[in-house]
Amino acid sequence: MNGMLADEPEIVERILDHIDRKSTDLSDGVWHEPVEHYTSQARFSAEIRQVFRKTATPFCPSAALPDTGCYVARDAALTPVVAVRGGDGKVRAFRNACRHRGVQLVDGSGCKKALTCRYHAWTYGLDGQLRGIPDEHGFPGIDKAAYGLVPIQAEERSGMVFVTQDGAEIRDGATESLPDLFGPDWRLLTTVEQEFAANWKIVAEGFLEGYHIRSTHHDTFFPLQYDNINVVEAFGRNSRISFPYRRIEKLRKVPPAERRTWGMLTHVYHLFPNVMIATFPTNMIMTVLEPLAVDRTRLVTYTLSNLAGHEEGRAAIAQGRNFVALGAAEDRDVACAAQRGLAAGANDVFTFGLFEGAIRHFHRNLQTLIGETAS
Ligand code: FES
Ligand SMILES: [Fe+2]
Incomplete structure (x- = not known):
């Protein structure tokens, strides 16, 4: 079929x-x-x-992320997810949880320059990299590169953002043949x-x-x-x-x-x-x-x-x-x-x-x- x-x-x-x-x-x-x-x-x-x-499930329309820093956060498959448009125009999606003590980073939708946790203000770039830890000397030797937001696959197609949570996406070729909705x-x-x-x-x-x-x-x-x-x-x-x-x-x-x-x-x-x-x-x-x-x-x-x-x-x-x-x-x-x-x-x-x-x-x-x- x-x-x-x-x-x-x-x-x-x-x-x-x-x-x-x-x-x-x-x-x-x-x-x-x-x-x-x-x-x-x-x-x-x-x-x-x-x-x-x-x-690969459609997460939101691309139009919900019109500019750099715009994000949409909601649960998908019982998992809090945030999709955000980066400075390079690319949409990325992450598990919506801080890498310090796991607080959910953002709610709803909006636009931000960076994603800052409300609890102790660890700050992540729009690409998910951990950029800042207040009083970083409390975490001696921490490798910030290993504490970026956890990415999930995201891709824009037909005017929508698709995400795939676990590993390789099952492709059946059909989504590619979608008209540009x-x-x-x-x-x-x-x-x-x-x-x-x-x-x-x-x-x-x-x-x-x-x-x-x-x-x-x-x-x-x-x-x-x-x-x-x-x-x-x-x-x-x-x-x-x-x-x-x-x-x-x-x-x-x-x-x-x-x-x-x-x-x-x-x-x-x-x-x-x-x-x-x-x-x-x-x-x-x-x-x-x-x-x-x-x-x-x-x-x-x-x-x-x-x-x-x-x-x-x-x-x-x-x-x-x-x-x-x-x-x-x-x-x-x-x-x-x-x-x-x-x-x-x-x-x-x-x-x-x-x-x-x-x-x-x-x-x-x-x-x-x-x-x-x-x-
Ligand atoms: S839980 Fe996010 S900064 Fe502490
Ligand atoms: Fe109906």
């Missing part, structure tokens, strides 16, 4: 064809996922260790963090199919969007799901080779395992689903736009954002209800049908990396 992504005319063609036939993309088979995988502490630990720590004119508008009571996979699944548009989003997305008409593509472990708007009908009058998708559909890029990027007419939303515990997830939502430079752009962005927020709240409500339903013990497996192929792809990849045998 390592296909390349279809171009815009092809996506439009497939969607118009589905509208005519009242059909949608179908996967090759039904998937049964053990419910235990949403509740088991052992499975959760295996996901962190064998998937999150070993995969955030070009140099994209600016970060807001960063919002929310925590809620659901397993991270339940939250992820809500982004990956269009079979719930009519019933879950009846008064929000459904008036503007089709229910259960989607193009579903896999590239490596990632997926892209296209959700057409009703106004895509207008493109029937446009010669096929000139058809463009912007403003006609939402793409959701699922960057395995835990990042979703959704495209909207006035902005893009990058959501990181950060697992905190088997039944708790933090959502970090970055909203970016390339229209923020002028007034009409800003008004349109605000309007679009409020609208999307209503739909997103509906998704969170059902995710929390699905989490509460786990306690009912009604299901041994969850059954994902032919419309839910991107979820099947997701679970199959988790299963492979964790080394479970096929169900």
